[in-house]
Amino acid sequence: MFANIKGDIFGGLTAGVVALPLALAFGVQSGLGAIAGLYGAIAIGIIAAMFGGTNTQISGPTGPMTVVAAAIVMAEIEAYGSLDAAIGTIVATFVLAGIFQIIMGIAQVGQYIKYMPYPVVSGFMSGIGGIIIILQIFPFFGLESPKHIVDVLSQLGTISASVNVESVALALSTIAIIYIVPYFTKLVPSPLIALIVLTVVSAMMGLNVSYIGEIPTGLPDLHLDHIHWDHPMTILLPAITLAALGAIDSLLTSVVADNMTKTKHGSNKELVGQGLGNIMAGIIGGIPGAGATMRTVVNINAGGKGKLAGIVHGLVLLVILLGAGTYAAMIPIPVLAGILITVGLGIIDYRGIKHTLTVPRSDAFVMYVVFIMTILVDLLQAVAVGMTMAALLFMKKMGDISHEKADGTSLNELMKNAHEADAIVLDEKLRDHVYIQRFDGPIFFGFTSSFQEILRASPEVCLFIFDLKSVPYIDQSGIYALEDSILELEQKGVTVAFVGLQKQPYSMLKNIAMIPNLIPQTQIFDNCVDAIHSLEESCCRHRKTA
Numbered sequence: 001m002f003a004n005i006k007g008d009i010f011g012g013l014t015a016g017v018v019a020l021p022l023a024l025a026f027g028v029q030s031g032l033g034a035i036a037g038l039y040g041a042i043a044i045g046i047i048a049a050m051f052g053g054t055n056t057q058i059s060g061p062t063g064p065m066t067v068v069a070a071a072i073v074m075a076e077i078e079a080y081g082s083l084d085a086a087i088g089t090i091v092a093t094f095v096l097a098g099i100f101q102i103i104m105g106i107a108q109v110g111q112y113i114k115y116m117p118y119p120v121v122s123g124f125m126s127g128i129g130g131i132i133i134i135l136q137i138f139p140f141f142g143l144e145s146p147k148h149i150v151d152v153l154s155q156l157g158t159i160s161a162s163v164n165v166e167s168v169a170l171a172l173s174t175i176a177i178i179y180i181v182p183y184f185t186k187l188v189p190s191p192l193i194a195l196i197v198l199t200v201v202s203a204m205m206g207l208n209v210s211y212i213g214e215i216p217t218g219l220p221d222l223h224l225d226h227i228h229w230d231h232p233m234t235i236l237l238p239a240i241t242l243a244a245l246g247a248i249d250s251l252l253t254s255v256v257a258d259n260m261t262k263t264k265h266g267s268n269k270e271l272v273g274q275g276l277g278n279i280m281a282g283i284i285g286g287i288p289g290a291g292a293t294m295r296t297v298v299n300i301n302a303g304g305k306g307k308l309a310g311i312v313h314g315l316v317l318l319v320i321l322l323g324a325g326t327y328a329a330m331i332p333i334p335v336l337a338g339i340l341i342t343v344g345l346g347i348i349d350y351r352g353i354k355h356t357l358t359v360p361r362s363d364a365f366v367m368y369v370v371f372i373m374t375i376l377v378d379l380l381q382a383v384a385v386g387m388t389m390a391a392l393l394f395m396k397k398m399g400d401i402s403h404e405k406a407d408g409t410s411l412n413e414l415m416k417n418a419h420e421a422d423a424i425v426l427d428e429k430l431r432d433h434v435y436i437q438r439f440d441g442p443i444f445f446g447f448t449s450s451f452q453e454i455l456r457a458s459p460e461v462c463l464f465i466f467d468l469k470s471v472p473y474i475d476q477s478g479i480y481a482l483e484d485s486i487l488e489l490e491q492k493g494v495t496v497a498f499v500g501l502q503k504q505p506y507s508m509l510k511n512i513a514m515i516p517n518l519i520p521q522t523q524i525f526d527n528c529v530d531a532i533h534s535l536e537e538s539c540c541r542h543r544k545t546a
Contacts, residue, residue: 004305011304012312014189015058015295019045019313020320021191022295022343024212024328025336026061027324029135030287031073032083032090034212034328034336035321039286041319044277047172048291049310052273053266054254056304058295058313059277061287063347064128064249064395065242068379069094070135070236074147078217079234087285088227093239094282100243101275106465110251117394118477119367120386121252122352126367127374127382134375139337142167142209147231147373166207167334170198174338189298191339193330202332210333232474241380242278246290248383250274253291259484260300294346355476363476394444394475436499436528437465443478443505464489465531469500474508486518497523497531 019041027037041060048059050107072093076086104110134152138145142164173269181190202209254265262347270291299309356364366389373382466482474482486496498519501509509515515524525531 003077004303005308007303008306008308009312011056011299011309013316014302015299015304015309015313016191016316016320017192018295018298019058019292020319021189021315021336021339022292023061023317024195024331025339025343026066027287028333028336029132029213029340030061030066030069031077032069032106032285032287034331036285037080038317038321039284040281041286041290042314042321043281043284043286044274044289045314045317046277046311047280048270048273048277049307049314050273051269051276051386052291052307052310053269053271054250054257055263055265055306056257056261056292056296056300056309057254057265057270057291058251058299058310059250059274059289059291060295060313061289062249062292063132063343064125064245064379065282065288065290066237067131067135068127068242068245072242075234075238084400089235091282091285092227094242094288095279096235096239097242097246097288098275098278098280098282100239101246101271101278103275104247105268105275107273108268110247110271116182116248117363117366117387117390117475118352118480119363120383120390121248122349122369122476123370123386124248124374124379124383126348126353127371128379129347130342130371130375132172132347132398133341136337136340136344139210139333140341141173142334143330164209167209167332170202170209170332170334171209171338171341173198174335175342176340178339179279191342195335198335199327199331199507202335203330207332212331212336214329241378242288243275244380244383245276246278247271250291253293253296256293257296257300259488260297261305263411292407340427349494351480352476355512357433359476359479359508363390366390366393367476393506434463434465434532435461436465436467438470442473442475443471443482444473444475458494461494463495463497463535465497465499465528467499467528468505471505472502474505479508479512479514483514486514490518495523495535497525497535499525499528500530 006324023037023041024034025037027034027040030036044059044061048057052059073083073086076090077083080086080089085270104481121310131149134149135145137152137156138159141159141162143159143162146155177197178190181193201207250270251265251267254267254270257263258265274290281288295313299313304310353366356367366386369389370386373385489496496519498509501524506515509519515521523531523535525534
């Protein structure tokens with residue numbers, strides 16, 4: 001834990017500073033108040049770092065988890081009349097979600113998250129981003145927001161009659177600062193600059209806007225009384241939703257961390273750590289959370305490599321909680337609305353949306369169904385429907401391809417492949433500088449994790465050949481896994497070539513402009529011998545400069 005003390009402390013400090021405005025904003029959005037966001041960030045940040053399976057992971061309240069937590073809080077308040085009457089049941093739901101995550105870790109469920117199709121993840125994350133933005137429309141204009149998405153959308157026409165211009169100015173200024181400041185400096189996170197500067201400006205000018213208001217100082221009391229077990233499913237189902245969502249959110253962030261640090265996380269251990277963190281967060285009155293992608297990336301870029309960084313991040317927030325509660329009360333709600341709108345915009349998957357006209361129609365259809373259901377129906381149901389649709393559509397596609405392939409392979413083709421294999425074996429002078437990775441069967445959502453493992457284990461060479469003669473089909477998940485791998489190889493100075501592209505993969509790669517933007521036509525060949533001979537000169541240059 002202490003092998004990289006300097007880097008971990010700096011990474012943790014930086015992540016803590018980034019987390020502060022987000023924790024406050026998520027706390028307000030949850031309906032439990034800004035302090036609940038800080039409690040959650042502290043508890044999950046420290047506990048998940050200590051017991052989780054991803055060394056560089058920074059955990060805390062996230063957009064997806066806050067959306068679900070807010071729905072739970074709202075439903076319980078509607079059921080029992082007030083927050084005081086419902087708080088015990090709310091806490092029980094959050095704690096139970098943590099328990100479910102621990103059970104998932106013990107049962108080794110984490111390994112199955114990798115089979116999540118890209119269109120499902122894309123639609124889900126874009127839907128979460130949409131929810132966050134929609135719920136901030138009314139606060140952006142200085143008005144109290146309806147609690148349900150449908151109500152917000154149906155009441156948009158009422159906004160113009162009572163707009164608070166000062167609130168709009170603050171929210172717009174917040175968004176502008178967040179996006180403009182990074183062009184000048186990245187030493188201080190732009191959301192924090194917006195939070196501090198605009199809070200001071202608002203206080204000095206005495207603007208007529210809503211504020212967070214007084215928040216408690218010091219450590220919280222336990223909240224385990226008045227739990228309503230009269231309708232257990234009202235606790236169990238939301239807890240399952242939180243647990244599943246937290247697992248997906250955390251493990252996707254773990255994969256991002258792996259790609260950045262060239263390490264491998266322990267998915268099941270990570271679930272246990274997240275579960276313990278969410279149990280503690282619930283007990284002390286905090287909102288639940290998960291691995292936070294942006295904060296994890298900030299930590300890694302600032303030098304964090306070990307668990308100490310996550311612990312330091314939580315301790316930074318604890319110090320702020322104990323000493324800055326009075327100042328936090330002065331933060332304007334429109335500023336938090338501006339911060340959350342940028343968070344929502346950042347969650348939306350623009351790459352997936354951009355390619356909806358070029359990827360297979362089935363992938364685009366799944367993405368939009370999940371997107372719409374996430375916003376208008378339910379997050380867990382959206383994922384379940386998306387997974388089912390993706391599996392059924394994939395099975396149909398494979399059945400269609402199997403039917404098309406039923407004619408068999410000619411003897412000439414078999415002889416050609418055998419001759420090619422022999423030629424590659426005899427090509428001694430390039431053997432140590434060329435790596436050929438063959439794939440048999442489709443590259444799809446169920447294979448992308450294994451695909452990344454294969455490439456991670458490949459040796460360092462100057463020419464990497466993807467032999468795709470036996471790949472009849474690539475879906476959206478496979479395309480993006482392939483794209484990420486090629487970018488990583490090219491960053492290392494490796495020349496990449498494709499061999500034997502079939503019709504569907506070639507069309508996919510061309511439609512999203514990977515051909516020719518990433519792989520030019522001059523690096524696409526019918527067989528490996530031609531690829532090696534054509535690119536031999538670049539390999540020789542690589543050997544001379546190595």
